[in-house]
Amino acid sequence: MLHRRNLLAFTALAFFAASIHAQGSWPDRPVRFIVPAAAGGTNDVLGRHLQEPLARLLGQPIVIEYKAGAGGAIASQYVASQPADGYTFLLHGSGLVTVPLVQRKPAYDALKDFVPVSLIGTSPMVLMTNPSTPDTLKDFVQYARANPGKLEWGASALGGVGQLAMVAFHDAAGIKDMVMVPYPGAGPAAQALLSGQTKYMLSTPSSVTSGFVKEGKMRVLGVSTAKRSPLLPDVPSISEVVPGYDTETWFGLVARTGTPLQVIARLSEAIAQVVAMPEIQEKIRGVNVVPTTGTQALADIIRKDHALWGKVVKANNITMD
Structure with missing residues (x-):
């Protein structure tokens, strides 16, 4: 019995160690950024600005894929259905929050189905x-x-x-x-x-x-x-002129809930390093976006948007259906 227990403990420890090693060696293959619109939009342009320097830092290609339609819901549903292994991310914006709020039968929940990786920037309207x-x-x-x-x-x-x-x-x-x-x-x-x-x-x-x-x-x-x-x-x-009015749009990277925290932390750090580069800052401002990074910053703005737009939608009975 003791031998069996030792064997089980050793097997569990080996599995845990292998899991940690796999996360520590991330990424070991190309990483995908899913864009919820056709090529040429702000999300796409920001992704292109980050693509090469991120690939150099991470040692793997960043592949940008487009899944347009339904106000971004198609791309969001797709990423939510992918394995939470740290190889598929969603490069979205404010629509991640607003679209399910105006659907009678939402296809996803922005707060439950995704976790923030990093803010990339904000823009006023x-x-x-x-x-x-x-x-x-x-x-x-x-x-x-x-x-x-x-x-x-x-x-x-x-x-x-x-x-x-x-x-x-x-x-x-x-x-x-x-x-x-x-x-x-x-x-x-x-x-x-x-x-x-x-x-x-x-x-x-x-x-x-x-x-x-x-x-x-x-x-x-x-x-x-x-x-x-x-x-x-x-x-x-x-x-x-209208006291209290305050809103902005944002652009950032999110992952499916369950993605390893070590992966999120490493990618967030890499994004911060890239966005801090003067030439990248200039490019981001060139598309009328203020460069801003951080996992917690994105979490805060998503929660703020969810509360704000949820009240607006409910008070005015707004729906896409």
């Missing part, structure tokens, strides 16, 4: 308007309050953070009954604003819309963060 409307944030808000139902606004995705952020803006500013016009993406929504089909929208800043602003074809009246953004230091915060 900007209130963009057509030049036919008042030209300052204060005057625009006053006009909108005084004219319920008379302005159309664009949403780049039903159930997306742009829609939810606008609903929260309306609630906080006391703006009533404006007409939402949904579009299949930020590009078409911006074109509608440019042509005057819509009069305002909330979206992340881009080089395209920045060009229209410089030409006087659009205006940027405010940023959505509580304080002015270092990306747009001359643009007032919406909270300067």
Whole structure:
């Protein structure tokens, strides 16, 4: 009996040691980053900026794969169904949280099915308007309050953070009954604003819309963060006119729940090293994202978003179904 117990103990110890060794030698094959949209979006661009330097640090290729559709839910479901072995990660953003909140039968739970690896960066949303409307944030808000139902606004995705952020803006500013016009993406929504089909929208800043602003074809009246953004230091915060309004979009890497903590810690550390590189910082800011890293930072922002957008969705009965 003693011999049998010793053998079992030795077997368990050997298995434990092998497990620790496997985690310690991670990665020993290519690592996949799943992007929940087509190539060319901000998630993809950020992944491309990190790809080569991360591969050098980790000693294995970083492979970027695209699984677009359903507001990112297809990619999220896919990663949630993969082995929790540290070789498949999801490079997502705010939609990770918002999409299941607006589904009657959510395909995944952002808090239960995923664990944060690292934040990559944050970006303010900007209130963009057509030049036919008042030209300052204060005057625009006053006009909108005084004219319920008379302005159309664009949403780049039903159930997306742009829609939810606008609903929260309306609630906080006391703006009533404006007409939402949904579009299949930020590009078409911006074109509608440019042509005057819509009069305002909330979206992340881009080089395209920045060009229209410089030409006087659009205006940027405010940023959505509580304080002015270092990306747009001359643009007032919406909270300067609408006290308490504060939201931002984010980009980060998450893993399926159950992924070894040692793997998450090592990848998080590697991302922090890469994002700290001056040339990478410049590239990230070039797509209007403020470089920010950290596992806990991402955990905090996901929980904050879940609470904020959950209240907005419930209070306004918002659904994609």
